[in-house]
Amino acid sequence: MRTFNVYVTIENKPGISDPEGDTILNDLVLKGTHKTVTKIKTAKMLKFTIKEKDKKTAKSIVQEICDELRIYNSMVSIISIDVFDI
Amino acid sequence: MNVGVVVFPGSNCDRDMYHVLTDVFNFNAQYYWHEKPLPKNIDAVILPGGFSYGDRLRAGVIAAHSPIIKDVKKLAEKGIPILGVCNGFQILVESGLLPGVLLKNDSLNFMCEWINLIVENNKTPFTNQFKLHEEIPIPIANGEGKYYVDDETLKQLKKKNQIVFRYSKVVNGSSNRIAGVCNEDGNVVGMMPHPERAVESEINPVDNKPSSLIFESLLVKIGVRN
Numbered sequence: 001m002r003t004f005n006v007y008v009t010i011e012n013k014p015g016i017s018d019p020e021g022d023t024i025l026n027d028l029v030l031k032g033t034h035k036t037v038t039k040i041k042t043a044k045m046l047k048f049t050i051k052e053k054d055k056k057t058a059k060s061i062v063q064e065i066c067d068e069l070r071i072y073n074s075m076v077s078i079i080s081i082d083v084f085d086i
Numbered sequence: 087m088n089v090g091v092v093v094f095p096g097s098n099c100d101r102d103m104y105h106v107l108t109d110v111f112n113f114n115a116q117y118y119w120h121e122k123p124l125p126k127n128i129d130a131v132i133l134p135g136g137f138s139y140g141d142r143l144r145a146g147v148i149a150a151h152s153p154i155i156k157d158v159k160k161l162a163e164k165g166i167p168i169l170g171v172c173n174g175f176q177i178l179v180e181s182g183l184l185p186g187v188l189l190k191n192d193s194l195n196f197m198c199e200w201i202n203l204i205v206e207n208n209k210t211p212f213t214n215q216f217k218l219h220e221e222i223p224i225p226i227a228n229g230e231g232k233y234y235v236d237d238e239t240l241k242q243l244k245k246k247n248q249i250v251f252r253y254s255k256v257v258n259g260s261s262n263r264i265a266g267v268c269n270e271d272g273n274v275v276g277m278m279p280h281p282e283r284a285v286e287s288e289i290n291p292v293d294n295k296p297s298s299l300i301f302e303s304l305l306v307k308i309g310v311r312n
Contacts (some may be wrong), residue, residue, distance in 0.1 A: 016189075017259070019190070019193075020194060023194075069151065070150070070180065071143065073144065073180075073187050075186070075187050075234070075235075076187050076234060
């Protein structure tokens with residue numbers, strides 16, 4: 001068994017408003033010198049540390065956990081899962 | 087007329103609700119800790135407001151996995167009236183008993199103010215004593231009170247008469263200004279505003295009678311009053 005860090009990023013689906021991201025963009029970043037930024041989205045990140053035989057299994061198990069326990073609400077959110085060796 | 091008030095770690099409106107049920111409306115109310123079962127012969131169940139599990143991960147989602155929710159679901163299937171207020175509404179949504187989701191208010195602020203509700207469905211166990219479109223002055227107190235449904239779900243809610251309360255004006259960005267909904271059978275109702283803080287004239291600066299009708303409706307539903 002190997003140990004992996006699995007990062008789950010939960011963000012709003014396109015079309016769901018993200019007033020926090022909009023505020024950071026419009027009232028912080030664009031008021032500075034960085035005018036090339038066009039979009040900022042906020043997200044929640046969960047880091048799972050898990051022991052599994054390989055990366056694929058680790059990702060699959062974490063996806064299963066997220067779906068079963070409603071770690072994200074699929075009506076308004078999407079997740080992306082990234083797996084890293086420790 | 088046994089009414090259960092479910093208590094989760096972090097509930098903080100349970101005592102207000104218990105007080106109103108027992109001292110104002112003479113229900114026989116009892117607290118039920120979230121790890122304990124609910125009796126089968128209960129007449130109604132109320133999930134009060136608060137911050138169950140500190141709103142961690144998402145308001146209501148962890149409480150929605152509590153053992154008692156299995157019993158709440160069974161009772162809901164039998165047609166027993168279930169009311170979720172504020173965090174209770176969030177828990178009902180996260181448990182799948184009600185459609186939609188509650189997001190952070192557009193202002194990103196915790197909002198604590200008096201607003202007006204409009205009754206859109208007067209057929210539920212908690213609204214049967216209202217006239218349709220009657221207004222209710224009532225307080226809100228939440229940070230994640232923006233009710234959201236996608237367009238298709240909104241169409242279905244309208245078609246099946248599941249929108250119970252709407253705000254009289256834009257308050258927090260909720261879809262269609264929705265403040266409360268019910269399930270398809272109408273016996274499970276969730277609402278963000280706090281009726282338990284509005285039924286006594288001492289603490290209601292406008293009119294306590296409309297909010298009282300929420301509890302009067304339940305008395306009529308379970309046959310205590312005509």
